[in-house]
Amino acid sequence: xxxxxxxxxxxxxxxxxxxxxxxxxxxxxxxxxxxxxxxxxxxxxxxxxxxxxxxxxxxxxxxxxxxxxxxxxxxxxxxxxxxxxxxxxxxxxxxxxxxxxxxxxxxxxxxxxxxxxxxxxxxxxx
Amino acid sequence: xxxxxxxxxxxxxxxxxxxxxxxxxxxxxxxxxxxxxxxxxxxxxxxxxxxxxxxxxxxxxxxxxxxxxxxxxxxxxxxxxxxxxxxxxxxxxxxxxxxxxxxxxxxxxxxxxxxxxxxxxxxxxxxxxxxxxxxxxxxxxxxxxxxxxxxxxxxxxxxxxxxxxxxxxxxxxxxxxxxxxxxx
Numbered sequence: 001x002x003x004x005x006x007x008x009x010x011x012x013x014x015x016x017x018x019x020x021x022x023x024x025x026x027x028x029x030x031x032x033x034x035x036x037x038x039x040x041x042x043x044x045x046x047x048x049x050x051x052x053x054x055x056x057x058x059x060x061x062x063x064x065x066x067x068x069x070x071x072x073x074x075x076x077x078x079x080x081x082x083x084x085x086x087x088x089x090x091x092x093x094x095x096x097x098x099x100x101x102x103x104x105x106x107x108x109x110x111x112x113x114x115x116x117x118x119x120x121x122x123x124x125x126x
Numbered sequence: 127x128x129x130x131x132x133x134x135x136x137x138x139x140x141x142x143x144x145x146x147x148x149x150x151x152x153x154x155x156x157x158x159x160x161x162x163x164x165x166x167x168x169x170x171x172x173x174x175x176x177x178x179x180x181x182x183x184x185x186x187x188x189x190x191x192x193x194x195x196x197x198x199x200x201x202x203x204x205x206x207x208x209x210x211x212x213x214x215x216x217x218x219x220x221x222x223x224x225x226x227x228x229x230x231x232x233x234x235x236x237x238x239x240x241x242x243x244x245x246x247x248x249x250x251x252x253x254x255x256x257x258x259x260x261x262x263x264x265x266x267x268x269x270x271x272x273x274x275x276x277x278x279x280x281x282x283x284x285x286x287x288x289x290x291x292x293x294x295x296x297x298x299x300x301x302x303x304x305x306x307x308x309x310x
Contacts, residue, residue, distance in 0.1 A: 008220050019299065022252050027245015028166055034290040039166040042180055043147065048185045052193070077244050 131156045133199055134280055150190070154183055157200060160273070162208045167268040168211045169231045170253070172242040183205045187265065197282065200254055204283040215261065229258040255305035259298050266291055267298040 031113065098104055131152060133297070139149035161182060165173035185206050193202055206250075214232065234257050238244050239249060245253070256264055256289050267285065269275045270291075277288045 005227075018248070018252070018303065019271065022248050024274070025245070025249055026163075026167060026272060027249030027253065028163075028170075028172070028242055029242050029244055030162075030172060031242070035162075037156045038179075039151055040153045042158065042183050043151045044183065045180060046130050046147070049187070051145075051193060053143060104253065117147050 137193075137195055137199060140193070142274070146190065150183075150187055153186075153203075156203050158183075161203060164268065164273070165203065165207055165211050167256075167272060168264065170237060170241070170243075170257075174214065178207070178210050182210050185210070201282045208283065212261065228292065230261070230264075231257040233257055251306065251309065252302070254309075255302040257290060258305055259301055262286075263294050263298040263301070266294045267302075268294050271299075 098107070112120075135187045136149050136152050136156075139145035142149075158179065162179050165182070166172065169175055169178065169190070182203065182309050186203055196207075205306055209252070218233070219225070219228075219230070224230075224232060231254060233259050234254055237253060243250075256267060259267060262284070266280060266286075269280045269283075272275070277291050280286075286294075
């Protein structure tokens with residue numbers, strides 16, 4: 001009896017005449033009705049088994065990884081707000097202040113010592 | 127009436143203790159015959175094939191929770207059947223004091239007289255020629271020539287590359303041809 005297991009779409013090329021002549025016949029046979037009760041006979045002989053109950057996944061278990069990820073991102077955002085954002089803000093304020101000429105002069109005067117101020121004024125008068 | 131076989135549904139039922147046994151019956155119904163022939167072509171005897179088929183399904187049943195669907199169910203069952211067959215053949219060789227290098231023609235000693243063989247002269251000689259092939263080539267030849275399985279499917283079952291399987295099949299047909307020529 002020839003079996004029909006996942007047949008290829010194209011006919012198989014036989015390599016020699018003998019194989020072609022035989023045409024895939026084995027010559028084997030089985031007792032009459034052997035396959036009719038095969039399933040029932042095999043299943044009957046299977047031992048009883050205590051299979052593990054399928055794992056029930058709760059909504060919390062499904063959501064947990066996403067919540068952990070959200071919490072992680074929230075933590076990162078808070079750290080940015082606490083440490084990075086104020087520094088950036090201060091730098092912005094400083095830049096804006098330095099852009100105004102009056103403030104710049106005031107700042108320079110404030111940060112210069114007396115000797116440098118006099119030297120600068122002297123240089124300007126020359 | 128036999129329910130329509132849907133592999134996805136059957137696999138889901140196999141993992142549920144309440145439906146596993148009934149689903150396994152469907153698996154046996156669906157794959158039993160083709161696995162039987164796969165084994166039978168390797169061992170020749172109907173009684174041995176029947177025993178090995180039962181062992182194959184028993185092993186599958188006892189380890190059904192290990193089947194997680196990474197491979198197809200058919201591939202998994204074929205692998206078990208092939209392992210069972212190889213173990214049986216090794217045991218038989220040992221029992222008959224036959225070395226692994228010798229062929230398995232001892233399996234066909236009384237094939238002409240076997241009540242479950244009604245092949246003609248050519249079919250008998252083909253079985254004898256096949257028995258002279260190395261075990262792996264025999265497996266490949268049977269799957270390809272008799273069952274017309276795709277090389278890709280055979281590759282998944284035997285864990286051998288498609289290229290190596292093609293070479294193996296080619297060598298097998300050459301050896302069979304030579305056997306026929308030398309035994310004319």
